Amino acid sequence: MKKNKDKGLGIDAEKDEFGDRYTQILLKAELIDYSPVSGCYILRPRAYAMWEKVQDYFNRLIKKDGVKNVYFPLFIPESLLNKEKEHVKGFSPEVAWVTHAGNSELKEKLAIRPTSETIMYSAFSKWIRSWRDLPLRLNQWANVVRWEFKHPLPLLRSREFLWQEGHSVFALQNEADEEVYKIREFYEDVFKNVYAVPVIKGRKTEKEKFAGAEYTLSIEVFLPSGKAVQGATTHNLGQNFSKSFDITFLGKNEKKSYPFQTSWGLSTRSIGIAIMVHSDNKGLVLSPRIAETQIVIVPIFTEENKKEMLGAAEEIKSKLNNYSVEIDTSDKTPGFKFNDSELKGIPIRIEIGKKDLDKNEVTIFRRDTLKREGVKIGNLADTIRKLIDDIHNNLYNKAEKFLEDNTIFANDITKLKKSISEKKLALTEWCGDEKCEEHIKSETGGAKIICINEELKPKKNCVYCKKKAKYVVYVAKSY
């Protein structure tokens, strides 16, 4: 593609350095910026607005279902973090600690929350007394810190990120089972109806499940780079934490029991995923349902008719009150303005030229298809209303087709290795043995079992050891 270096426009990474292109888009579209701390990023207004839309949508889903929002402190005393053994083992390598207040050393180190199970559940043990206190279903919107040492990637792998974490407590095991499946549906809903991103659903292997959980469900997204990424997870914690934190309730039968718990999270990583799925060489591509600015109006004017054209732009904006609309009033050339709106992923552009205006017409440009169309101003509101859904559905369908076209059934190790080297998402069969899971990873140069497909039943043998298969699994390289 044509470079436009002096103007700082355009994405300059055509030889697919996918990660490179992604980072350039984030920076040039003014979504994120670097901070002085490696792996910690600034979310600029365009990115933060996306997160607010996700918050609005998800809050509606969970509140309607009876979940209440809360806020717990950022710091977790070391003794609390250590209470559930598997949990602390999983998280301790990436915990950041506060050890000093001013110059004096703290008596007990404080962890900056990597997740809030431990601090929440110590409170739950005080709050829950009888079956009448259940179910308890709470959610918090917060930041967490996981001091990963892998190569950081904005939004996808950062040391501090924003998320929601839901935590619920039930009297019965089957209620906890229902919760983790239901919340995963909510996550799928967000990905499908807000981000226009199709997902794969499954259960994590024992090796990959959340530290301290009985089992973990996830949604995963397969990206154009040929790698999968975890989109959101729900964990069934069984009674592991209620036992460690001494959460008990008196049942209707007057007997004391440990309740069953779940936790579930969706983070700002989801923004990065949507960007990776839809963007192209011109820059960002977004669904109008998630874009901060849905429509940009570009009046094309000369020195002489500037006032008239800006007036016309304002009038058109006033017809589009239901949308977030910007008018580009700058004196830059139309070509520059067009490139800029494409780079920033504004889903719809309305171009107003003098000749068109005299015929009561404007030109509509769609970022997703890069197509232009003339529209009578009288029909504009109707056209836009339809276009908002059309663009969303087109992006979703395109991504779904990509997923279908790139999913390969590989029932022997040669075919599995070939699929992975061709950057496909492989479906294969596995015996359930962790050793075979390791072998699959080493044989394919680092691809792993990203999740177990719970809908498909195995018909043949394990792709590695040839013993009877227990599971159908997805294998791919991943972020």
Ligand SMILES: [Zn+2]
């Ligand atoms: Zn095996």
